[in-house]
Amino acid sequence: MLTMERKALILDRLQKEQRIVAKDLSQQLGLSEDTIRRDLRELAGEGLLQRVHGGALPASKALADLPSRRKISAEDKTAIAKAAAAMARNGQVIFLDGGTSTVAVARAISMQLHATVVTHSPDIAVALLEHPNIEIELIGGRIYKHSNVAVGAAASEGISHIRADIFFMGVTGVHPDYGLTTGDREEAAIKRAISRQSAETIVLASKEKLGAVSAYDIVGVDEIDGLIVEKSCSNDLLKPYQTRGISITRAHA
Incomplete structure (x- = not known):
């Protein structure tokens, strides 16, 4: 052959x-x-x-460059973003990760929500500037251009002093055995640090990420609280996560 x-x-x-x-x-x-x-x-x-x-x-297809990733599962990401934004509550400290899925969450947040949003993504901060009742805390550091997020020692230091009620995490891979993964070591470390500072971690999982694996571990699936997936995800695909007690939210368009 x-x-x-x-x-x-x-x-x-x-x-x-x-x-x-x-x-x-x-x-x-x-x-x-x-x-x-x-x-x-x-x-x-x-x-x-x-x-x-x-x-x-x-x-994972989600390892493509930022302009290309904006085109992947665009409708599904919009639905997932709306479902995530609906989980936000007044008075919360909300951590929004960087990436295309979480920018969509920022854009979907209600103008009536009174909350503090912490992020290490300039894109998220800009997306929230017109929200009159959102206080924005921007974490600084060296910018990792693939996702346009701050990473490194300065970002880790800033994150260590914040306790979030909920963290909406973007990833490139979600696998029942290999956990949550991404394509950069420093970005993985930052995501892990945020998750450990948050009372609840919710993962945004459009279909190209489920069952996929990238090079760097973030946390295991047992360390997250929920997944938001598109409505069309099959039960067979989701069963390994449900059996671990992870809450599954199906996003409706």
Whole structure:
């Protein structure tokens, strides 16, 4: 079997089964495990999958550049944002993460809401400037341009002095076994710090993120309180999270 044929088969299998076990696939194809692992390394280098111990899982489409991410699942993100904004209550301290999903949440927040929004995203701060009853606390630091958020020591220091009632977290991957993940180590550390300073962590999970994995761990699924997903998500896809006691909110358009 030619290399291109093997890679096409691997990607097709990954799409259908949502995981590749290198040992099993090598036996099925009558090839060495080293050959399969080499193919997985090359496909991972192209951003087409995420290698894990023993095989591979789907890579998140949410690792694309910011303009491209704004076009992914746009309608679903709008619905998820409205569902998240509806959870906000007067008097709360709300932490809004950076990214396209959370910018949509900021835009969906009611003009009547009286609350404090803390964020490390300049985009979020700008989106909330016209809200008359929202106090904005902007966390500073070095800007990670992929998501336009502050990261690093200064951001961590600022976050450590704030206790939030609720944190709306954006991620690039949500997996029942590998947890919440993202594509940058420092961004993962900041998200983890925010979650630990928040009474409740809610993850915004449009369909391209469910079952996907990125390189850097944030927290395990047992450390979050809820997922907001689009209305069309299948019960089979959500069952592994429900069995762990995670609240699932289906967003309606």
